[in-house]
Amino acid sequence: MGDQSTGRISGAGGRRDRPPTKGRRPLRIAAWSIAAALLVGGITSGYVYFKIDGNLEGVDINAKLGENRPENIDNGSMDILVLGSDSRSGDNAKYGGAEGGARSDTAMIVHLYEGHQKASVVSIPRDTLVERPECTDSDGKTVRGQQRAMFNTAYETGGPACAVKTVELFSGIRMDHYLEVDFTGFKKLIDELGGVKITTTKPIKDDDSHLDLEPGTHVLDGEQSLGLVRTRKSVGDGSDLGRIQLQQAFMKAFIQRAKDVGALSNPKKMLDIADTATKAITPDSELDSVTELMSFARSLGSLGAEDVQMVTMPVEYDPVDPNRVIPLKAASQQVWNALRLDQPIPAAALKESAGDKSDAADVVSDTVPVPTDTAPKQHG
Template sequence: MGQERTGGRPTSKPGRPLRGSGSRRRPRPRRRGIRVAAWSAAGLVAVAGTGGGYLYYHFNGNLKGVDINAALGSDRPDDVDNGSMDILLLGSDSRAGANAEYGLDEGGARADTAMVLHVYEGHKKASVVSIPRDTLVTRPDCTAENGQDEPGGTRVMFNTAYQVGGPACAVKTVEQMSGIRMDHYLEVDFSGFKNLIDELGGVDLTLKQPVNDAKSRLDLEAGPHTLDGEQSLALVRTRKAVGDGSDLGRIQLQQAFVKALIAQAKSVGVFSSPTKLYGLADTATKAVTTDSELDSVKSLTSFANGLKDIGGKNLDMVTMPVVYDTSDVNRVVPLEKQSAQVWAALKADRPIPASATKDSAGDKGEAGKVVGS
């Protein structure tokens, strides 16, 4: 899934908790301006398009693109043209460079957060399917970014696909699991996520109970908060504060955070200050890696405008149906029949049936006891 803020942001050093005492919610002015299309990667896209022509080439230079189509060739699911759209959203956990403070560099980034965003025909509603990073899957053969062949395998953790083969291997693995061709790819790393939240002014969130997780360095009291980038990142990374401490509980928190972000960020004001305008667009375009079809400000802005009508009330969020692995309780395995129902519904551009997630461990988390109004 930064720069230090002033005006009440708690100062934190690696290894010390991020306390919430300096970030209780403050009255925020009503703002007018462009609409943020969705959340995280999708939300930053709309901001990227506000810079005007005089900064167009600069912001284009910030963007990083990956040619997924060239990397995967024709060995992919059919491109279904029914007006819907499927996007793989990844939060990568590299500890290299600006991300070093979040842990040791273990020799490559992994997909710390993975969501398949399905936008239904008409682009008025969407579904999100979170894929637990600890899911044991059959990973296909991939090609590493250095050109080396990486053989696939069975019972391999899902998040290693990104580690061995980068974005193309992550997309290939998701397409093999789901039978759905991904139309686009969007990725944000730790520092990009944190900086973006800070530039957007934080995220308002109400906690029903305290959240304290020494590993993610998060220490928040119950009650309303305006979380800055550091605290937001800690919240979506925390595992010990919810449920049984597994990745499934963290996914529940991530989904609750997404809902909170959408609720307050449907309209983001672009200040008249050129410096603020520049900061928003510059941070947004630096934070994201996309597929090659979205690696321009024009394409990203068009993409974001296509999502502007999607809000929390017409966004369905579920976790891919899974159960804990019988031989390793730290891993989960897909419920094959139920997962097939989820993917079949999206492929046919239909809502995900409630029966598909009824027996899944992934949607029995306790985020509702932690986050809410």
Template sequence: MTDGSSRIYGRTPGRRRRRGAKTRRRRRAARVVAWSAAVVVLLGGSGLGYVYVKLDGNLRGIDIDRILGRDRPADTAGGSQDILVLGSDSRSGANAEYGRDGGGARSDTAMIVHVYPGRKAASVVSVPRDTLIDRPACATGDGRTAPEQRGAMFNTAYEVGGAACAVKTVETMSGIRMDHYIEVDFTGFKKLVDQLGGVKVTTTRPIEDARSRLTLAPGTHVLDGEQALGLVRTRESVGDGSDLGRIQLQQGFVKALIEQVRSIGLVGSPKKLYGLADTATRAVTTDSRLDSVGALIGFADGLKDLDAAHVRMITLPVSYDPADPNRVLPIPSGTEQVWTALKQDKPIPASATKDSEGDGGDAHGTVKED
């Protein structure tokens, strides 16, 4: 113990050195946990691990490799990683307060995270849930197969076939194999933000949306979990009221979240560290290769040097469907540039999103980086 001075009572010099090593290990664990929190809401939620074996029991995994089999894009050998991150809009269980469950969960938020070799930079591609795509045939989980469907909404993939169908759909669209899958639900997201002590964002325009239960004046705010959930779900009071405006808000919030978890002081608070890890591991579902504390620690440790300044976030290049303004269509030339850049581990060129409806609008910059 100490009295606030440099003296340490009851410890030999050798034991003092061991204490220093223990502190360094704790500091490293804190960095890993903090980054893991950011990864998910990207990372829309969070995939956390900590040294307590008890946390293994919180994790839920899906064996996507077994379900999809060998009919998938080839693994790349360049050292990059691709992760599909979904926010589920299931209204069952604790999420029931956000509305009635209309026949099953759908992917409310979808982000494809490409981490470049070296793990110090990443590109994130948000896929609007109303994007019309050609959905492949998918196993439904009850022994049946949902047939392929042309012109289906992107988020119906999760509805008909769960995580595996969402992964298969993304791989079919992009030609890129997803190395990992992370899913977070509404309730877990709220609790995680509250555990972090809130997330600071600066809004440049007023936001008022009764459906998402959010009212914010322009300025800097520390959002609690309920407010943060409202921000990433709001759409009626930003831009043109479409999902594209909401995605821009989500992207701004993700960067704020990354900076928040990098700045919080967890080293001297094992209780706070454990509470954060417990909340996050209960909040997420992962692929079976990440469904253990050890696997998550290894995954997060490889991303600890990534910061918001080196994460580029775009929306999949899309245009409004002339037949239905509530739907969007991928722009073939733009999406091809996006997928080609990621396959080659290159930055996504600005030309890919130049003519996209998701590359601007009144919502862009509503939430700015501090």
């Protein structure tokens, strides 16, 4: 069981012992809208508590990875690996197109600085070629390590623990928490929030993601939102780097929407959001109860969209295979060193990176969402 006053993983070394004491608004980013719903909804009845609590099923990362991990650095910061997963089956299948097991098509390292008033989010391109360490899969079988493996194969072959182990290997940073968001659950959550308002400066038409938007302002429902964050071929250079730019722009709009919804005084609405949200995520075992999740949310203070820096891990196109990218070693090391020391990411580390350079970010701009409690009509 984690330390419920801080919401941190209680692994060997006991990290991050100085949580903030000010602020009660949870971090409005991706999976943490769950925590917002729980806090604002005010879960008071035993029935509601157990209903929501029963939705949460955690993954014990500490037990699977053991002691051979990066050092716990007690500087008041916190690092969370957030993955968007796609099982390529059931309701998710129509967004994929690839056969095989589940993959982590979206991956972000979220670094909360001491005091939790600022954050940096580092997106990891799924096509990045990295060293994948030897892992143990969910059946207890050993998965051999591999050089030049696509990053998202870590999750595909070894599950959440292998994804965490791979990130810790190339970053040298210990992950305090893990949160996985299912794409289908994400779609339902957007609908419960009442949609997300964005403005497109160019048309977006992508048959693979089933998205067709003209330039202008749109309130995207869950289906359209999922299509947007999956779009790659119709914006920028058509690569995964362009898609990351779209995801980051959408995330800003999502944060604002969740912030506005958090101000609602409709308990039933908030409980519906909490129910949907807790069904959409798989947290680590230190966040797999309502009590732990609420404690974690309270520790995050009043972090808003304007306090979050979003970047892409410094990469370059692989000279052997232009459809893949490889880390820029020196630049990436600057990023990881900055986070390890709880310092801002230096602009110089991103200067030569192929990431964050696509015009895809200019295609979508976040706007203040409409104040509505109902699911949006069809748009675009």
